Amino acid sequence: MxxxxxxxxxxxxxVEEATKEYGEKFGFKASKSGPQPQLGIKNAIFPLGDTIVxxxxxxxxxxxxxxxxxxxRGEGIYMFAxxxxxxxxxxxxxxxxxxxxxxxxxxxxxxxxxxxxxxxxTHGALIELNEKYK
Numbered sequence: 001m002x003x004x005x006x007x008x009x010x011x012x013x014x015v016e017e018a019t020k021e022y023g024e025k026f027g028f029k030a031s032k033s034g035p036q037p038q039l040g041i042k043n044a045i046f047p048l049g050d051t052i053v054x055x056x057x058x059x060x061x062x063x064x065x066x067x068x069x070x071x072x073r074g075e076g077i078y079m080f081a082x083x084x085x086x087x088x089x090x091x092x093x094x095x096x097x098x099x100x101x102x103x104x105x106x107x108x109x110x111x112x113x114x115x116x117x118x119x120x121x122t123h124g125a126l127i128e129l130n131e132k133y134k
Contacts, residue, residue: 001090006081006130007052011069015057019044028053040064079116079126087131091115 012018015033022028022044033044037059046053056078058067069078084090091104100118109115117127 001084001093003083003085003132005051006083006128007054008080009054009056009078009128010076011066011073011078012055012057012075013070015042015044015055018055018057022046022053022055035059041066077125079128081128081130083130083132085132087115087129090129 010018019030019033023030028046028048030044031047033042035042040059040063041056042059043057044055046055056066058064058070061067062071066078087109091101094101094117095104100121102116102118103109103113104115115129117129119126
């Protein structure tokens with residue numbers, strides 16, 4: 001079902017500062033960065049082989065799920081994304097196994113909302129499902 005790790009998303013308090021540190025300490029170069037209003041975040045994306053590392057900061061302090069994560073857990077891995085060959089098949093298979101999913105309903109998916117595996121089904125990790133690019 002899963003074909004690869006598509007990305008690792010790290011919640012940070014200051015994306016510009018963290019981007020500078022990742023560049024200085026690890027040689028990472030952001031391929032894309034800036035506000036993403038539709039997601040409520042500012043981000044910086046670092047390509048790493050066939051995956052990405054993405055730093056994310058809430059667009060508005062105290063607003064949204066990333067802000068809540070920072071308030072309760074502090075900076076760190078917010079989620080990771082796994083690639084699947086077929087999102088419909090993956091959703092059916094996971095639901096049949098009793099895995100709790102977020103946004104798996106047809107209406108959310110038709111709007112392009114990502115499907116997530118709820119942290120209660122993964123010992124605390126939020127996992128986004130991405131269909132393999134065709």
